[in-house]
Amino acid sequence: NAGVTQTPKFQVLKTGQSMTLQCAQDMNHEYMSWYRQDPGMGLRLIHYSVGAGITDQGEVPNGYNVSRSTTEDFPLRLLSAAPSQTSVYFCASSYGQGKGHEQYFGPGTRLTVT
Amino acid sequence: AQSVAQPEDQVNVAEGNPLTVKCTYSVSGNPYLFWYVQYPNRGLQFLLKYITGDNLVKGSYGFEAEFNKSQTSFHLKKPSALVSDSALYFCAVRDGTAGGFKTIFGAGTRLFVKA
Numbered sequence: 277n278a279g280v281t282q283t284p285k286f287q288v289l290k291t292g293q294s295m296t297l298q299c300a301q302d303m304n305h306e307y308m309s310w311y312r313q314d315p316g317m318g319l320r321l322i323h324y325s326v327g328a329g330i331t332d333q334g335e336v337p338n339g340y341n342v343s344r345s346t347t348e349d350f351p352l353r354l355l356s357a358a359p360s361q362t363s364v365y366f367c368a369s370s371y372g373q374g375k376g377h378e379q380y381f382g383p384g385t386r387l388t389v390t
Numbered sequence: 391a392q393s394v395a396q397p398e399d400q401v402n403v404a405e406g407n408p409l410t411v412k413c414t415y416s417v418s419g420n421p422y423l424f425w426y427v428q429y430p431n432r433g434l435q436f437l438l439k440y441i442t443g444d445n446l447v448k449g450s451y452g453f454e455a456e457f458n459k460s461q462t463s464f465h466l467k468k469p470s471a472l473v474s475d476s477a478l479y480f481c482a483v484r485d486g487t488a489g490g491f492k493t494i495f496g497a498g499t500r501l502f503v504k505a
Contacts (some may be wrong), residue, residue, distance in 0.1 A: 280433075307491050316399075318480060318497035319434075326491050334492065366433055372491075377422055377441060377484070379493065381433035 277302050282367050282382035289357040289389045297352040297385050299367030306372035308350040309334070309379065310342065312363040319366065325350055326372070357389045392417045394483050394496035402502045403471045411466040411479050411499045419487030423464040425455055428478040428498075437479075440464060441486070451475070471503045 283298045301308065309324040311334075321334030325344040339361060341353040350369075354361060364386050368379040393416045403409045415421055422441050426434040438449025440457040448454045455466045464481060478500050484493040 309493065311495070316497060318396075319495040321492060321494060324492060332492075335494070368434075378424060378436040378439055379426075379434075380436070381426075383433045 279303065280367055280369055280380050280382035282365075282385050284385060285383065286386050287388070289354075289387065291357060291359060291389060293357050295354055295357070297354075297365055297367075297387075299350045299352065299382060300348050301350075301367075301369040301380070302348065303369065303380065304347060305369035305380070306347070307379075308344065308367065308369045310340070310350070310352045311366045311368065312336065312361075313366060313384075314363050322352065322365075354387075359389045361387065362389045363387060392483050392485060392492065392494040394481050394494055396479075396481055396496035396499045398499050399497075400500045400502065402504065405473050405503050405505050406470055409468050409471045409475070409501065409503070411481075411501060413464045413466065413481030413496060414462050415464060415481070415483040416462065417483050417485050419485045421457075421462075421464075422484040422486040423455075423457060424482040424484070424493070425449065425453070425464075425466050426480045426482065426495075428480065430477075434480065437466070471501075473503045473505050476501055476503045 280301045310322040311319040323342040325331045367382040370379045395414045424439045425437040445457045481496045
């Protein structure tokens with residue numbers, strides 16, 4: 277199993293550009309999440325999904341969109357990049373209720389917005 | 391709303407000494423509690439969890455954590471620290487109420503183990 281994969285590893289954007297961060301998992305996990313990691317602030321939840329077709333907002337959803345058309349994929353879209361979105365982005369997945377509960381994380385995407 | 395507090399930005403300990411990394415939480419339902427570790431330029435790795443049962447849980451690499459409901463704490467411990475334990479440690483909480491999934495993380499505590 278590849279686990280949780282994220283692409284790209286690094287990205288530089290100009291203010292106002294849009295892009296999609298890709299996330300995929302091959303463990304048949306129901307739950308998937310996107311976090312951003314900033315120094316001194318830990319991981320903050322952006323959006324999450326409890327299954328295909330179901331998404332919800334986390335702590336810091338503004339400026340980001342998600343969709344979950346399949347169990348495997350959970351892309352994160354930046355609509356109009358801003359310097360405040362410079363961060364490291366992590367995707368995570370886990371089993372649903374009654375199984376496991378711990379999250380498996382991807383290697384991260386380091387995004388710089390100039 | 392859920393929240394997690396890790397009161398120490400950094401913990402320094404000598405190799406061979408016991409270590410403790412503190413975590414307190416707030417959640418409306420039954421807490422599901424987790425510790426994760428992050429090594430430089432890597433994603434997070436799961437260490438251990440408390441879901442139900444024994445208040446002392448054991449995890450990977452000799453780490454353990456004690457759930458204290460009255461103090462709403464879930465401190466991470468290890469009897470004898472290794473230099474290789476130096477990393478960034480995150481505590482996380484999830485509302486264990488049926489249907490709850492949102493998992494919130496603390497700000498992290500950097501552990502330095504000196505040889």
